[in-house]
Structure formats: structure tokens, C-alpha cells
Amino acid sequence: MPLVALLASACGSGTPAVSLVPVTGFTPDATLLAAAQKEGTLNVIALPPDWCNYGPMITAFTGATGLKVNSITPDAGSGDELTAITSNKTNAGPQAPDVVDVGYSFGAQAVQQGLLQAYKVSTWSTIDPKTVDPNGMWYGDYYGVLSFAVNTSVVKDVPADWSDLLKPEYAHQIALAGDPTASNQAIQSVEASALGNGGTLDNAQKGLDFFKQLQQAGNFVPTVGGQGTLASGETPILITWNYLAQSYADALKGNPAVQVVIPKTGRFGGIYVQGISAYAPHPNAAKLWEEYLYSDAGQIGWLTGYCYTTRFADLVSRNAIPAALKAKLPDDTGVVFPSADQLTASKTLITGNWKSEVGVSVATAKP
Amino acid sequence: MTSSSAVAAAKPSRSRPSPARFFWWVVFILGVLYFFLPLLATLLFALRSQPFLSAFTDTLTASDFWSALGYSFVIGIITIVISVVLILPTAFWVRLRVPRARPFVEFITLLPFVIPPVVIVFGLLQMYANKPISLTTAPFGSDLLLIGAYVVLSLPYMYRSIDAGLRTLDILTLTEAAQSMGAGWGRILVQIILPNLRVSLLSGAFLTLAIVVGEYTIASFLARPAFGPFIALIGRNEAYRPAAVAIISFGLTWLAMGVIAVVGRGSRTRIRITGAH
Amino acid sequence: MTAPAQMLVQGAPKARPARRRNLNVLGLAPFVIFAALFLLIPVVFLVVGSLQDAQGNPTLANYGDLSQDFIIDAYVTSIRVSLVTAIAGGLFGFLLAYAVILGGLPSFLRPALMTFSGVASNFAGVPLALAFIFTLGHVGLVTKFLLDSFGIDMYGSGFNLYSEVGIEATYMYFQFPLMVLIMAPAIDGLRQDWREASANLGATPAEYWRHIALPILTPTLLGTMILLFGNSFGAQATAYELAPQVNLVTLVISAQMSGDVLHNVGLGYSLAVGMIAIMAVAIFFYTLLQRRSERWLR
Numbered sequence: 001m002p003l004v005a006l007l008a009s010a011c012g013s014g015t016p017a018v019s020l021v022p023v024t025g026f027t028p029d030a031t032l033l034a035a036a037q038k039e040g041t042l043n044v045i046a047l048p049p050d051w052c053n054y055g056p057m058i059t060a061f062t063g064a065t066g067l068k069v070n071s072i073t074p075d076a077g078s079g080d081e082l083t084a085i086t087s088n089k090t091n092a093g094p095q096a097p098d099v100v101d102v103g104y105s106f107g108a109q110a111v112q113q114g115l116l117q118a119y120k121v122s123t124w125s126t127i128d129p130k131t132v133d134p135n136g137m138w139y140g141d142y143y144g145v146l147s148f149a150v151n152t153s154v155v156k157d158v159p160a161d162w163s164d165l166l167k168p169e170y171a172h173q174i175a176l177a178g179d180p181t182a183s184n185q186a187i188q189s190v191e192a193s194a195l196g197n198g199g200t201l202d203n204a205q206k207g208l209d210f211f212k213q214l215q216q217a218g219n220f221v222p223t224v225g226g227q228g229t230l231a232s233g234e235t236p237i238l239i240t241w242n243y244l245a246q247s248y249a250d251a252l253k254g255n256p257a258v259q260v261v262i263p264k265t266g267r268f269g270g271i272y273v274q275g276i277s278a279y280a281p282h283p284n285a286a287k288l289w290e291e292y293l294y295s296d297a298g299q300i301g302w303l304t305g306y307c308y309t310t311r312f313a314d315l316v317s318r319n320a321i322p323a324a325l326k327a328k329l330p331d332d333t334g335v336v337f338p339s340a341d342q343l344t345a346s347k348t349l350i351t352g353n354w355k356s357e358v359g360v361s362v363a364t365a366k367p
Numbered sequence: 368m369t370s371s372s373a374v375a376a377a378k379p380s381r382s383r384p385s386p387a388r389f390f391w392w393v394v395f396i397l398g399v400l401y402f403f404l405p406l407l408a409t410l411l412f413a414l415r416s417q418p419f420l421s422a423f424t425d426t427l428t429a430s431d432f433w434s435a436l437g438y439s440f441v442i443g444i445i446t447i448v449i450s451v452v453l454i455l456p457t458a459f460w461v462r463l464r465v466p467r468a469r470p471f472v473e474f475i476t477l478l479p480f481v482i483p484p485v486v487i488v489f490g491l492l493q494m495y496a497n498k499p500i501s502l503t504t505a506p507f508g509s510d511l512l513l514i515g516a517y518v519v520l521s522l523p524y525m526y527r528s529i530d531a532g533l534r535t536l537d538i539l540t541l542t543e544a545a546q547s548m549g550a551g552w553g554r555i556l557v558q559i560i561l562p563n564l565r566v567s568l569l570s571g572a573f574l575t576l577a578i579v580v581g582e583y584t585i586a587s588f589l590a591r592p593a594f595g596p597f598i599a600l601i602g603r604n605e606a607y608r609p610a611a612v613a614i615i616s617f618g619l620t621w622l623a624m625g626v627i628a629v630v631g632r633g634s635r636t637r638i639r640i641t642g643a644h
Numbered sequence: 645m646t647a648p649a650q651m652l653v654q655g656a657p658k659a660r661p662a663r664r665r666n667l668n669v670l671g672l673a674p675f676v677i678f679a680a681l682f683l684l685i686p687v688v689f690l691v692v693g694s695l696q697d698a699q700g701n702p703t704l705a706n707y708g709d710l711s712q713d714f715i716i717d718a719y720v721t722s723i724r725v726s727l728v729t730a731i732a733g734g735l736f737g738f739l740l741a742y743a744v745i746l747g748g749l750p751s752f753l754r755p756a757l758m759t760f761s762g763v764a765s766n767f768a769g770v771p772l773a774l775a776f777i778f779t780l781g782h783v784g785l786v787t788k789f790l791l792d793s794f795g796i797d798m799y800g801s802g803f804n805l806y807s808e809v810g811i812e813a814t815y816m817y818f819q820f821p822l823m824v825l826i827m828a829p830a831i832d833g834l835r836q837d838w839r840e841a842s843a844n845l846g847a848t849p850a851e852y853w854r855h856i857a858l859p860i861l862t863p864t865l866l867g868t869m870i871l872l873f874g875n876s877f878g879a880q881a882t883a884y885e886l887a888p889q890v891n892l893v894t895l896v897i898s899a900q901m902s903g904d905v906l907h908n909v910g911l912g913y914s915l916a917v918g919m920i921a922i923m924a925v926a927i928f929f930y931t932l933l934q935r936r937s938e939r940w941l942r
Binding site for chain 2: 668669671672674675676678679681682683684685686687688689690736739740742743744747748749753755757758759760761762763764765766767768769770771772774775776778779784785786816817820822825826827828829830832833849864867868870871874881885920923924927931
């Protein structure tokens, strides 16, 4: 039944409403809906409201199905999500996630640890087959491209590519959005910089070298950057996913003006995957949620949050995406996606060597 | 005399030599600078939001802010009560009757400092979230775990405050005098020791409340809608509102503590057996 | 207290001393049970976990891993940061508390400072890190003020907020207030009349401090500094937000226990056990010192 959920920022996300997220295009199977409503709640984990438009999507889902959504640790990382399943295997309480949304390499890891149960949504055949597990244990949901969020009131000459970041005019202006020994996004940022520094996805060492250069040039600010430090001018060049950068630009509404730059070379795509926990306390609610996400409604929801989705090609072929929305999506031609092995190898290399190669010590840090 | 005449009226001392007073003023002003400059910087940043003050109005109208803050306040008050009920008799007993146990008790009260909250909450979840005792299926059970964990976190502060306060009392004489008049332990604790510990209890209460409102890890792993997780989430993902939230919550908590201080200062006879004051 | 003295004092006509001693210890039961339920048992999980590998088999490998260079460096750095913030934080916090209680300042400043300290002592994590970035960062309030008004270039002279020093400066925000709050009752106990009496007897302020005030305050001073040490030692969220590059034990632990990295939970546990061992040593020294100074008070 078509419903339109109006999402005001008073609902608490703090960012401006990404206008209306229609729930047209979501027609849940009646039996599944009934079974899910009997369970009554859905436990999701690691879904910040400003990430790919999840806030409004959750509200829309609740409006369409009547299920209450319990959002666990929105700030958690992919590893935390798997740990949450593991430590709550026999706990049917609010700490046990029903579904997870994890980085690409974590899908296989979760299967290996027996943490997921298979489920193929009704639109399964239209999902990009390169992004799914053939057995239906996990399935790609959206991806983003690593980009530069640039505070243009501070940075007049906007960098266009990775190599530009080394220019002396960007002295102490560049930051990552996390710690490269712990945060997925930061690790992949380092990996991505390898592409812009003559390296390949197989060898992230070039990425470490790049950041070492950045550090020695005095351009790198070794802190966790976010919308606050971007706006204050402390980290006016922030390396982060395009969807986050674009949502920051929207939220700031020109105060200050933020430009989102997809680097000319070295376009690195990061895919996230969905999965249902093998120990889900509310399995039917979980399945209903997945049906929503992979329905046209859910897909448009993610696209509204500037995330390319894995059913994008199918939606385009049916002209299901409003032109205005499509225009806002960044140009991602030439984007490359690392394989799970490449991701794992890079992660090991980067987390192992970051502190020794790039790490700051008080004596040698260039202020 | 200078404007310190107000001070002279409050303190029954002869006038101090001015170099000393000057020194203390310098200390105080340095302290004020150190504490207020970061708050000022945060405030100025929050004021940059457009339209003007929207960061503040957004905060005050957002239901997520109030529900998170309210939840943490309530949990905080409950934690303080349980903590006092647990620690006051214990600290009193250690001082009075079992001084040998002191290093042991102190070691325990210092443990919360060193065990990362992540570990405490993992341990708690493993113990209490699974069969046979499944506390976490109901939110109320998780709240109990949270309160228990917070009482533990408050141990160092509560115990140390109360102990420091007891140290200044001659509890031995007080107890004996009370016992010789027929008072039982309950009355001794509540009517004699407690009123004399007002400063200690207040300071312990302040600290506990601040801990509870600011705590992040345990609340987030127990999936409780507390203020700490709320503040961390918006701090990373938003710009001006977190700054406004920090200022407002700082101000509100300070106000609450001021209220506690005023209420706690209500007229009560102080019993001092050991001489002048 | 010596045993005979204790018996003299306990002269009330009740049970025989031997039985009284057993009962006395029982008085601590509620506390011990509570601590066991919510603290000690999780610690047991901690120790057991540290002796297991990822599959649950017993192993000492996690402790062997502790000898890695970067881990030893993490412990050294954490201890260094904690010592600095404990001592400097303790000293200035004590001075601040003394200033408002016995320093001759207007009396309303005392409750103002106490209540403020209550809030500030727990102002940590993301908001504190951001507050200091806004103040002392490259484009911070103080940084720009010094540059624009006095031409002092903080960063040019070597200061860097995103460093060990920056973390120490930020940690003071909750260390000073903690000291203030816990020293206040002890300073209260330092009676005004003692100051006057000693002045009457011809003692200089320095002598008053050396022979009366400090000996009385020292046990609490030292004890609270140990508290500050532990508080700083266990802090994590602020350092993570501000300067995750600095190699602290808590940051290494959190990297093992959570986040996106292939983590080694057993190592996290053994690191935590290492922290407890260090705190145990600190408390041992504190107890020694405390016994020695308390003798003075008898």
C-alpha cells in the first residue's frame, strides 16, 4: 500500500530531511508481513541515521509495516557487528542484531564463522551478481567512492586528485575519517591512495608511502575528522565516502560551502553487504527488512542518500529513478572494486605497518 | 581592607598576608581560563550555525536529546542511591572494625579504573545475557545490568569521598557515644554519621551523576538509549548541533548539581563531639 | 592500631573478641558480593580469556605477544602520560581546591568550583576532543588569538595538539576536577584554627605547610594521585578521537576488541590483565606510603 512518510528533522536526525522517501514500490508478501508483525520488532546495528539515508528509511519502514526498529550501536564498525552476533548467540534481547550491514570482506568471514543464514529476496535476480554470495548468505547493498570533502571557504584551490594533496598549500589540512588501525573507512582510504600513487589494489604499500609523504610534507592532520572539524576549518579536506561527503555538504547548507571531489585517478569503490544473522531473534522481521531494502522503494531510499545500489542497472533500465535524483549521484566511471582477498591483504598490511611507517612521535612530528 | 571584606565576614580568620591571597587568586584565574576557554570555543562554534542559534533550537526541540538525557539522569539518581547504601556502611565498617581489610577494599574500588569498560560489559553480557539467567531479554533487565555496572564505576569516587570524609570524623567516639545512648547501627549510620558527611556525599554524588551522564561504552553495548551513545553518534556525524548539545548538557548538568548542592545544604544540626568549629 | 589498644577501645559489653572478628568481616559481605557480581567475575572472564586462543584452547601466546616492541612502547607511553597527568593534575587540582576553600577567596566560589568540577570530571570522549580541537587546533581559538594579537605561532614553535603533549593537556580537563572534588573534604578537615594556632606560636606559613598541613594531607594527596593515574591510564575515547596515532595501551586494546580490524580478542584480554598488574603495583606503593604517613596521625 503506497504510503508517503514525511521525515522532519524534528524526528531527531539533526540533518535536513532528505525530502520525501516514498514507500511506493514496496509491496510486502502478506504472509511474511503477518509473521513479522507477530515478532513486532527489528534489531538493526551500526546504521547511523545520516549514512546512506538510513534514518528516513527506517522511519519509512516502520510507517509501512508497523514494526518497531531498535537501532543498536549506530556507531559500530563491521567487526563490532559480527562480534555482536557472536556474543549474543543465545541472547534474544535487544542487543542481538537481526541483520547486519558490513564491509565486503566481512561477508565471507561471517559465513566462515557460521553467523549468517541464507535468504534470497524476491528481487534477487536483478541484483548485480558480482556482488552477491551465490548461496544467498550475503548480498551487496550499496557502494560509495572515496572522495574529498572540501571546505571551500578555507580551501580556495580545490584539489582534483590524490597527487594534488601533496601540494604545500594544503599544509595541515588533510585528514582521514577514522584511525587506520581500526576503522574500515580509514584503511580503505589508505588503500585508495595507493591507486593514485602508482600502486595497485594488490599492493597497498604505495598507499602507506603516500601517507608518509603527506605526513612529512606537514599536510596530514593525525586526528579523526568529521563534519565538525570539516566545518570549523581544522580539517578542511576530509577523505571520506562520497555519500558521507555529500550528506555533510547538504547538512551544512553552505555554512560553510562544501565541495565533494571524486579524484580523477584512483577511484576506489567500497561495497557493503547485507546479511541476516543465523541467531536472529526476529527472523521474519529480518526478511521483511531485506525485502524492503531490495524493493524499488528501498533502493530509491539509498540512492537519495547518494549511495549507488547493486540494483542500479535494473532500476535504470526500467526508468525507475527520477532524473533529478540521478543527477545528484557522482560520476563514478572507472571505479574499481577490490576483491575480498585484496581487501584482507591490504588491511593486514596497513594496520600492521601504519604506526611504524606513518605514526607520529612527538619528537619527529612536523607541527 | 579591600573587597575581601566579604571574605573576612565569612571566614573567622584574621586577615591573610596579601602575597598569599594574590597567589591563590592567580591559581584560581588560571583554573578558570583553562576550563572556560574550551567551552567558549565550543560555544562560538555552535553559534556559527545558520540560521543563528539553530543548533541550539534544534537540540532543544529534538526528542532524541531529551529522552537520552532524561534516561541517563534517572539511571544516575538510582545509581547514586544504591552506591551510597552500599558504600557508606562498608567504608564505615572498614574504618571502625576491620581496618586490616582496607587495602583489599581499596584495591577493589580502584579496579574500575583499570578495567576497560569494554571488558566489563563483555563479561556482564556473557554472564547475564545467556541461559540460565537471561536478564537482557527485557529492557528492564538490561537497565539493572547498566545500573550495576555504573555503581561499580562509581566505586572509586564514592568510596574515596566517603572515606576521606570519615577520616575527618572521630567515628570511634561518635559511635560509642551513640551506642551508650542505646542507638543501633542503623541509627548511628543514618542520623549521626550521614549528616556529618554531607560534603563527601555530595561530592561523591556529583561525580557519579557526571559519570553516568557521560558514559558511553557500557550503555552502547547494552543497547540502552543513554546520553553517552547519543552524544558520540552526533559528534561524529554532525557539525554544529553536537557543539550546542555539549554546551547545553554541560550547563544542565551543572545546574542539576547546583540544585543538589542547595538542597543538600538544608538546615540540619551538625554533631561535633571533638571540639571547636 | 595495636591489638591491645583496639581491645581497650572496643570495651563495650558484647561478644568475645574472637567471634567479634569473624562477624566484623561479614559486615563487608554486601560490598564483596556486589563487587564479585559486577566486577570480579568479568575480570575472571578477562583472565580466562587471556589464556585462550581464538578457538578457545588454552595458550600462553597472548602473554608472549606482549613482548612485542610496539606493545612495550604502548605501556611505556601510557604510564608516562598517566604519571604526568596524575602529578601535574594532582598538584594544580590541589592548589585550586585549596584556593577556594582556605585561600581567602569569596566564599561563593567554592560551591561554584565544586559543582563545575562534578561536571568537568566526566567531560570526556568526543565532545572534549572537539572542544580542544576548537581551542588549540591549527585554527583554534587560542591559536589564532596568539597569532593575530601577539604574533606567537604556537605550531611553529613546536606545539602540536595531536600528540602526547596534546593528550596530556586535554586529559587535565577531567584530572583537575577529580582532584578538586576528592581533596575538598580533606582540606575541610584541615582546621582553620590550626593555621591560626601555628601563626600564634610564631610559625611561618612555610613551616605551617611543612609541619602541619602537608603531613595531614599527604595520605589523601598521594591516594588521589594514584586515582588520577588510574583514571588516565584507563581513558580511551578522548585519545581515540583526538590523536589515535599516539600509542596508548587502551587504544591497542580497543583495536583488538572492536572496530573493523581482524581482531585478536585474547591479546586484548592479556593487555588488560597487564594494566591491572601495573595498577596493583601502584596501589601497593600507595598502601606502603599511606601506612607510613598515617603513623603520624596516631
